[in-house]
Amino acid sequence: MRCILVVGRDFIALKALTALARAGFEICEIWTGNRKFPGLPSAPFIPPFSAPYKKQLAAAVRRSSARPRLIERPIARALDTALAEAPEFDVLVCAGSEIIFPGPFLERLRGRAVNFHPALLPHYKGPLPIHALLIDGMADLHGGMTLHLLEAEIDAGPILAQRKLPVSDYASPGLWIDEVIGAMEPMIAGDLVDYLQGRIEPVPQPPGAGSYFSREEVRLDAGPGQTVERVRAYLAASPALERWAKAIVPVGRRERSIPVKGEPHVLGAPTGAPPEIRMGHIEFDALDARIVLRRLTRPERMLRKMRKRKRGQRRSLYRRMKLRSM
Numbered sequence: 001m002r003c004i005l006v007v008g009r010d011f012i013a014l015k016a017l018t019a020l021a022r023a024g025f026e027i028c029e030i031w032t033g034n035r036k037f038p039g040l041p042s043a044p045f046i047p048p049f050s051a052p053y054k055k056q057l058a059a060a061v062r063r064s065s066a067r068p069r070l071i072e073r074p075i076a077r078a079l080d081t082a083l084a085e086a087p088e089f090d091v092l093v094c095a096g097s098e099i100i101f102p103g104p105f106l107e108r109l110r111g112r113a114v115n116f117h118p119a120l121l122p123h124y125k126g127p128l129p130i131h132a133l134l135i136d137g138m139a140d141l142h143g144g145m146t147l148h149l150l151e152a153e154i155d156a157g158p159i160l161a162q163r164k165l166p167v168s169d170y171a172s173p174g175l176w177i178d179e180v181i182g183a184m185e186p187m188i189a190g191d192l193v194d195y196l197q198g199r200i201e202p203v204p205q206p207p208g209a210g211s212y213f214s215r216e217e218v219r220l221d222a223g224p225g226q227t228v229e230r231v232r233a234y235l236a237a238s239p240a241l242e243r244w245a246k247a248i249v250p251v252g253r254r255e256r257s258i259p260v261k262g263e264p265h266v267l268g269a270p271t272g273a274p275p276e277i278r279m280g281h282i283e284f285d286a287l288d289a290r291i292v293l294r295r296l297t298r299p300e301r302m303l304r305k306m307r308k309r310k311r312g313q314r315r316s317l318y319r320r321m322k323l324r325s326m
Helices: 010-022 052-064 075-085 103-109 129-136 173-182 184-196 228-241 298-325
Strands: 002-007 026-032 067-070 091-095 113-117 144-149 159-164 245-251 254-268 281-285 290-295
Touching (some): 002 010, 010 026, 010 173, 010 184, 026 052, 075 103, 091 184, 113 184, 129 173, 129 228, 144 173, 144 184, 159 184, 173 184, 173 228, 228 254, 245 281, 254 281
Parallel strands (some): 002 026, 002 091, 091 113
Antiparallel strands (some): 113 144, 144 159, 245 254, 254 290, 281 290
């Protein structure tokens, strides 16, 4: 079977590319909105000390012989052009992409466009479900992977299959994230193939059910939309989600992303004063208090990069050992 793969983030793209190849799919094209995706003219050089998955993705793209295509704005026109120029294919597979597909485009595919969403739909729709699950403490209840048909409404298409993966079953949130993304492989080899061969019927999602979290609702905005408890939950979850926690601080008409660490320190009631960026900390009004967050220094960031690289190498070794034992 032939497919077009639509991806964004490198780590998820590597997992999807590998899973499709192992399941016997021929990937005829790779569509992405990521200008740095390997194989594109705009892709930067990958230095030897880069994270292993970046080098593995570049190698996987070369092995697949699929032609990466950049989908730029206006998205609808770029998608129409890409579809008109694409070779014959059986299914469009979306994994970790932030491209929003227009309804008329999807109507032309007639049920041949699917998406992998790393949460149990209809709960935790949106672009950052893993972040939202960990911050809310709901990864045991709604953690997992969903395969569903693409529709114009975000993450609202009929469900083809799901795999429940509670975070408490794993030694760390990082290992849980690996397993959630890795669930694509058995679902591609089993559920996706079964659907394409007519052995699975899509199950519509109940209208209005579940929840949706936008990127703005997930990130840590230094402003009155936060509570002290929510800031504390974000900081506790951030080590598994990103290199370091970042507070988004408004500065005039712009926003600054400030790396932060530790626990929020409560100064007292909200004062109504604007956020302040100082040498060692930031200070802002949350909904229920005026709080201070410590800034993460440049040497601390460099040390964290080194530690994260070592953790990634250990996880890679763990996955290889697990595959050998199967």
